[in-house]
Amino acid sequence: MAGRHLKEIFKAFQTRDELTFRRVAMEIIDEEEAKHHNALARDLKRLLVAGGAPLDTGSTIIVPAPPKDREGDWDLGEVTEPTRLLDDLILDPRLVGTLDSLVEEVRQWSTLDAAGIPRRQRLLLEGPPGCGKTTAAEALATELGRPFLLVRLDAVVSSYLGETASNLRRILDYADQAPFVVLFDEFDALGRSRDDQAEHGEMKRVVTAFLQMTDRYRGPSLLLAATNHSELLDQALWRRFDEVLTFRKPNVHELRRLLRLRLRHVSHHGLNIDLIASKLKGLPHAAAEKLVVDARRQAILRGSHTVEAVDINAVLLGVTGRPW
Ligand SMILES: Nc1ncnc2c1ncn2[C@@H]1O[C@H](COP(=O)(O)OP(=O)(O)OP(=O)(O)O)[C@@H](O)[C@H]1O
Ligand SMILES: [Mg+2]
Known part of the structure; x- marks a missing residue:
């Protein structure tokens, strides 16, 4: 373990900064994996996932509160300690393969960066209700040993485009502080009461803002967006996600x-x-x-x-x- 890691992890303990602690812990695990110390890496990961104090309850370790809207009236997201596992889901074998490979890939982002290969960091989860999008996002967080930041789009979206953008900015700044799995859930929660045409326009506007703002995001977090109304997105928008994961109803x-x-x-x-x-x-x-x-x-x-x-x-x- 590098001296830099030791210093950082001691400092995180001193300041009760759980997010930094987790980031450094994950870096240490990645390093051990790179050295093929697989058993040690696995044990450390287990300790990190299972042994961590709940993130959002009265433990002595403090996680910075998630950002609020500009007036400070409501939280834009919620941080939780994920517990669901991918094994808990019954999914199309191809989707399981993609999810597994993503877990592996996220762990090796630094290797990809060094090789100049782009990361798959912005993913769209699409499919009908009740087929596992939210649960799979949480499971990715568990498998990666990362806190789960759930962002409800209806809390973020304001009728003023500028305000929506600044809410998204606040979330991305927060997601820059530590390696989260961030889920922008329910893109389809937008403009429900409006007619189809207006809803389409609203959704496109928000997804475009999201894609623009996350275009150059190279922070430590994995960014996921979920919708069960993918037909409202046109092909050009779909293609801008690094990967589209399709969930379908079970046979x-x-x-x-x-x-x-x-x-x-x-x-x-x-x-x-x-x-x-x-x-x-x-x-x-x-x-x-x-x-x-x-x-x-x-x-x-x-x-x-x-x-x-x-x-x-x-x-x-x-x-x-x-x-x-
Ligand atoms: N593929 C699956 N395998 C096992 N359980 C599942 C699966 N999909 C959903 N479930 C169960 O159904 C419940 C709802 O799933 P989830 O919230 O993940 O669906 P969703 O796709 O996000 O739906 P929505 O589009 O309504 O948000 C969860 O409690 C989950 O355990
Ligand atoms: Mg859901």
């Missing part, structure tokens, strides 16, 4: 795997998983997850800790019949 086989995954630690008896999966055909992953949660609640309310077919049947129509 019956994937629904089956997801049901098994969510029932893995749940006591259950006599369930026909194939049949349940076929009844959920066409619905998003979130529906399968909700079915399991609702059935568990149902079982507990009738005084049992074991989920049975009767519990599934009692909640199935509620899940399949609601809009997703």
Whole structure:
């Protein structure tokens, strides 16, 4: 470990600066990985992810508060300690491959920089609701051992373009201070009450501002944007993201795997998983997850800790019949 790292990490401890601590810790891990000290790097990473005090609660270590809008009325984002893992998701194998390769790539940004190869740093996550965009973004943060900064676009967007830009600037300045995974979630939350034409214009305006402002961003954070209305973006805008990750609804086989995954630690008896999966055909992953949660609640309310077919049947129509 370089003396510079030692000094920085001691200083971060002294000033209770968790973000710097994490940045240096990640640099140390990257360095160990580069030396092929893989077991040590893995252990350090585990300690960093699992052992860290919660970022946003009353620990003695202080994370700078996320930025607020100009009047200081509301937070533009929220920092959390990520807990979801990529293994927790059932995704198209190609998407899993891309996510895995991105994790590896982010860890080696300094190597890419040295070789003059551009980083993939600005990604668009697109696909229907409830298919894992927000969860996958959080999982990337967990895998990378980074804090997760969730930015709600409706908090950032102001009716004045100048104000939207300055809110984005505030977030990017904050994301410059430490290696976050930043998710600009729900681009589609914009102008919902307006007619399609106005919504299209609004969305394009904000995405263009986002792309312009992040064009030269070479800070330590990974920037993600999520939408379930990618049809509102034209090709020219799509191409400006370094990568577009497409999430899609699960097929019956994937629904089956997801049901098994969510029932893995749940006591259950006599369930026909194939049949349940076929009844959920066409619905998003979130529906399968909700079915399991609702059935568990149902079982507990009738005084049992074991989920049975009767519990599934009692909640199935509620899940399949609601809009997703
Ligand atoms: N591919 C998946 N595998 C396993 N669980 C999933 C998957 N996608 C979604 N879920 C579950 O469904 C819930 C909602 O998922 P998430 O919020 O990530 O969806 P989203 O794509 O961001 O939806 P939206 O477009 O509405 O924001 C989560 O609790 C998550 O665990
Ligand atoms: Mg989401």
